[in-house]
Amino acid sequence: MKTKIQSLIFFVLCIAMSSCSSDDDGNTNLTPEGRWLVSSLLVESSFDFNGDGTTSRDLFEETPCYDGNFIEFFDDGDVIIDIDFTNVYVDINNEQAYQCQNGFGLTSTWTQDGNTITVENDDEQGDIVGTISGNTITVTILNGFEMELYDEVNDQHVGVTEDFTIIFTKFDE
Template identity: 45%
Template structure:
């Protein structure tokens, strides 16, 4: 049975449209925090369940390590308050051959390329979209974004299929000013 995996980023990027900019940007470092302007590359995408999509015998919660789907994902924060988010999507399905023999399989899909706007106050970065603001925290050259209950995946317990919602933690590393 094949079900499309609702990757958090679809929701994340959908909520990013129709944003307005703000002129309150940082001019330099604030303590251990670097300026946000520049390109931030996705370096980790952790979910609550572990998978072994790359068949190396090691189950991991970090989908970035398990699939090649997210290798080109990035966020580009511009000094004018605009932001460009590029992200892949993934189709995950359950392949069941018997009540005790099943696995999750994935397929990389064409992703999204979304424009929005951002503001920064100290370590907190907010991408605005009306009443649905998305927040992340910067620590040195790392941006951490947690999305609650946005990873929805079909699971199989040997008898029944069910859906499970999990948190996603995205980690971006600054690679370019």
Template identity: 25%
Template sequence: MKNFKYLFLMVAIISCSEDNEENGNGFSSAELVGTWDLIAVNVSTAVDLDGDGTTSTNLMDEEDCITGTIVLRDDTTYQFEQTVFNITTITNNQYVVQCSGMSQATGAWASDGLQVVFQGSTLLGTLELKNNTVVKNEGEELPGVASFVYERR
């Protein structure tokens, strides 16, 4: 039953995608094909993890070990790889990030021109298309992540 629901969702998204392309809204599937690099891991409050005196709400400005990519292929398959990391609260609104390997996934993707849906990864789910970026909104406060932002290479 779960596969049937997913298949129905994929067909609905592809149908909407064709409508959006005809109306000039959103991205066409062809525009999405390619490699998308992780450019931001946004948190709710600016932090100075690297101790350089400059704070940022983008953990990638503060921690070098965080990387990620999503490869969207024209056959509607994808490959995903991203650093696994934990944000831990220490004291006085201070945080530490610990990277511990890579998370990987493959599966199928579909888009309605406004969102991309990923099958095969609970980490990805549905991502929003915004201004030449793909965004996964988590909406969490520190020590959680607010959003992940990918930009086409």
């Protein structure tokens, strides 16, 4: 099984700013200005890359690949995105390995309407819309975690996707 988070669109979507919030939390004037660090990257499958004997769905806990990755919003409407990639490999014997790879730096623009933030995305899928709440931004990417599973019965590789969720936490300098 070979797993890869690889496409630029998925990481642009990471900037989408989908956040769980309650209308009752009183956070009606939230603004995203500042730096937000990746603090969690959840996938549907569990792994034990750090060898602690406990599997986790959080690639941020299991690998060092996302340490220091961020999104930064500026008050002039610009945004900088610095996100890396992780290649994840799981073979037929369930042996697991990963490789951190340099991602990309991207600049774009953002707008806000209440707690809704829109990041301009020139990709064919269009702009990305999300919400902000407190000191976290949560982004769920549907079918963004790609896996290639080996089907022993048919002796072939089969592509499978999972959803993944990235949580950004506001960086206090």
